[in-house]
Amino acid sequence: MNPAAVCPLDEWLNDAVMQKIAMENNLAETAFYVKEGNHYSIRWFTPAVEVDLCGHATLAAAFVLFKHEDHQGINIHFISERSGPLSVSKNGNLLTLNFPSDKVEQIDLSDDIIAGFDISPQIALKGKSDYLLIFSNENEIINVLPHFDLIKKLKARGVIISAKGDTVDFVSRFFAPQSGIDEDPVTGSAHTSLIPYWSKQLGKDELTAIQLSERKGHLQCKNLGDRVEISGQGRLYLKGEIFID
Numbered sequence: 001m002n003p004a005a006v007c008p009l010d011e012w013l014n015d016a017v018m019q020k021i022a023m024e025n026n027l028a029e030t031a032f033y034v035k036e037g038n039h040y041s042i043r044w045f046t047p048a049v050e051v052d053l054c055g056h057a058t059l060a061a062a063f064v065l066f067k068h069e070d071h072q073g074i075n076i077h078f079i080s081e082r083s084g085p086l087s088v089s090k091n092g093n094l095l096t097l098n099f100p101s102d103k104v105e106q107i108d109l110s111d112d113i114i115a116g117f118d119i120s121p122q123i124a125l126k127g128k129s130d131y132l133l134i135f136s137n138e139n140e141i142i143n144v145l146p147h148f149d150l151i152k153k154l155k156a157r158g159v160i161i162s163a164k165g166d167t168v169d170f171v172s173r174f175f176a177p178q179s180g181i182d183e184d185p186v187t188g189s190a191h192t193s194l195i196p197y198w199s200k201q202l203g204k205d206e207l208t209a210i211q212l213s214e215r216k217g218h219l220q221c222k223n224l225g226d227r228v229e230i231s232g233q234g235r236l237y238l239k240g241e242i243f244i245d
Contacts, residue, residue: 048180055188062088063234186217
């Protein structure tokens with residue numbers, strides 16, 4: 001499970017105001033959306049920066065629309081200026097995100113990448129926003145110690161680490177101190193990189209995954225070629241109001 005804040009808007013607030021709201025919420029991401037015709041425009045902010053894509057906050061926004069905003073039907077269409085068209089479909093309590101795939105390419109294991117962890121990865125790749133580091137096994141993913149001061153110096157949104165899983169197809173963790181998040185509990189956007197990689201490595205398009213943060217997140221994944229599907233559930237924790245002078 002990964003907490004996210006969702007702020008439905010009638011019209012966009014000033015960018016600085018949305019950033020301050022996200023900072024006050026102090027969660028990995030706060031999603032803001034505005035209804036525009038037959039879709040919803042959506043943006044995501046960490047406590048420090050606006051980001052290009054966030055999976056769990058999009059799922060949370062869809063959960064709010066389905067459960068609390070009386071959205072009709074089983075599909076929701078979002079549009080992000082940074083990531084294009086995104087959709088969420090509902091099947092019972094299961095919500096499925098449809099996101100564009102990320103293309104990751106292998107790069108050299110540089111000294112600055114290796115220095116970020118006490119265990120050396122086997123392979124380094126780079127996608128649109130993140131580094132993806134492949135380790136030997138699940139035990140290394142559980143026990144690796146990140147050096148956040150060094151990771152923060154890498155020019156990326158964050159660093160995904162991953163390995164083949166013992167009981168699922170693959171496991172991962174995600175660190176983004178440069179975006180104001182030392183470790184994210186469950187990162188849907190990171191799986192836009194992970195799913196294509198592990199689909200190719202394992203020779204299968206339907207995959208199971210666990211993000212091995214302290215909270216843990218179980219995901220059902222599907223590779224569709226240029227897009228991926230990531231499925232999970234939402235839970236309401238808190239409702240409140242924000243007062244702006």
